Amino acid sequence: MRERGTGAAVVVLLCALVAAGCGGDRAAPAQPGTPAETPTEVPATGDGPGSAAPVADPDHAVEMPGPLKDRLYRPDMLIFDQDPLSDSMVEQIKELREVAAVEVIGLGNVAIENQALTVAAVDGGTFRRFTPAGSAQTQGVWDRVAGGELAIDPKLGKKLEDRDGNLALGSGDDAPVLHIGAYAEQPEQIDMVVNTAWVEDIGRMAFGNGLLISTDADDPSTIRKDVQRIVGDTASVQDLDIASRLGLDPTGVQTALLTGGSIADVVGTFSYGVLGGGRIAPDPAWVRANITTETVPILGNVTCHRAIFPQLKAALQDVVSRGLADEIHPGEYAGCYYPRFIAGTTTLSNHSFGLALDLNVPGNQRGTVGEMDRGVVQIFKKWGFAWGGDWGYTDPMHFEMAQLVDPR
Structure with a gap:
């Protein structure tokens, strides 16, 4: 006590x-x-x-x-x-x-x-x-x-x-x-x-x-x-x-x-149990209804929340169309859906909802300006993503779905 x-x-x-x-x-x-x-x-x-x-x-x-x-x-x-x-x-x-x-x-x-x-x-x-x-x-x-x-x-x-x-x-x-x-x-x-x-x-x-x-x-x-x-x-x-x-x-x-x-409307209520090592176990019914794997430009197969894919595909296709595909390195992609707490805390990361992805990890560590191409950043923002490089404590590898954008 x-x-x-x-x-x-x-x-x-x-x-x-x-x-x-x-x-x-x-x-x-x-x-x-x-x-x-x-x-x-x-x-x-x-x-x-x-x-x-x-x-x-x-x-x-x-x-x-x-x-x-x-x-x-x-x-x-x-x-x-x-x-x-x-x-x-x-x-x-x-x-x-x-x-x-x-x-x-x-x-x-x-x-x-x-x-x-x-x-x-x-x-x-x-x-x-x-x-x-x-x-x-x-x-x-x-x-x-x-x-x-x-x-x-x-x-x-x-x-x-x-x-x-x-x-x-x-x-x-x-x-x-x-x-x-x-x-x-x-x-x-x-x-x-x-x-x-x-x-x-x-x-x-x-x-x-x-x-x-x-x-x-x-x-x-x-x-x-x-x-x-x-x-x-x-x-x-x-x-x-x-x-x-x-x-x-x-x-x-x-x-x-x-x-x-x-964005809150697409996530719904999220129930989970706590595992070791900072990991969590989301309600299996929520996972079945919301998490899926699809093929997207540049990165190939990725596992995310189903709601992110229309905007993610549109953003990556836009990157390709503007000749910036080489600025995203598939081998340095660190995932989208990852049910876990933020390292060293018991606060859920947006990766737990499958609404965030990390790109070009080695050159874009937390607390740095990073090396992310600003043309890529602007494209992702256009398609409704927030960029961690804008935060007070920067995370330039991180993009997260911030608002719904109709890709049509």
Whole structure:
């Protein structure tokens, strides 16, 4: 079991990054600039004389949560299902003797720079009880979320945001773009949070398909079988104590529900088990319905998601037609469908969905400018692919399907 910490380090981090006075008196700026770079003294609660709460996106704003009144709860278990849990399921879980508190949330995954990251849609006023102390007690975090902005794990936010402090939740042109309002640590297995007004616009997310459970002093493993029985075999039930040590709980079925843009629609719900060596075992039914092998120009036979082939064939044929075929080296092709985590992590790669391919590997390593011909790059972009060479931490061998393009 994890010990409760004071959260002092997190408090210091958030005071600096959200530009909040300790105790949550000040919040970070909305626009322009990033949360860390342009601190502004904006009243966090909006309840002072003549003050107003910061609302960056009125179209996606919800009621401000007000100050924290409840105690904090340790997040011990996370349920993630493709469909919302019924009220009856939630009530049955709440009635288990060991359960101290639950929080209903929406969960989905967004593909960003070859990572399937988890976004939660939450009621900030109650969800904050399950976050680390520094996050929970910094009022500016939850005011920013209520105002339509994103709160994200600090390391991810700094790595992925653009120069204006924005982040696209997905890789296509149709992916929703949010401003990062706060760097704030979240419960295990959750990378970022938005308010509930974003659920419909993010796409394929369903509020209520996730549930956080606290068992307080009790070991969450004692209720695992009961919880799994209540929610059904297809739901992912994760012990967050195990996940904190291993990156995820490998003992049960895992769920990835890709959201954010048109590409999410072709993937569907992706369930998988965890194997050794960073590999995963996707649901065989999903593999049969989605993964296939076809012959494409230049590369020959490749195994990918069926949805990628019209655009991949069109892009490669375009490369041939423009006399650039020699710029792609078939012997240096490193695959498309490869069900695995990103090396050294428990984050799914886009290769797990069969929607990415690596070309000319030796001369295009991560973190380098690479040697990829820019004419080839432009052709792939024309046919709906994103290129890893454009990322903050470059991956110039990597192309991934970012949007649907009709090749006719």
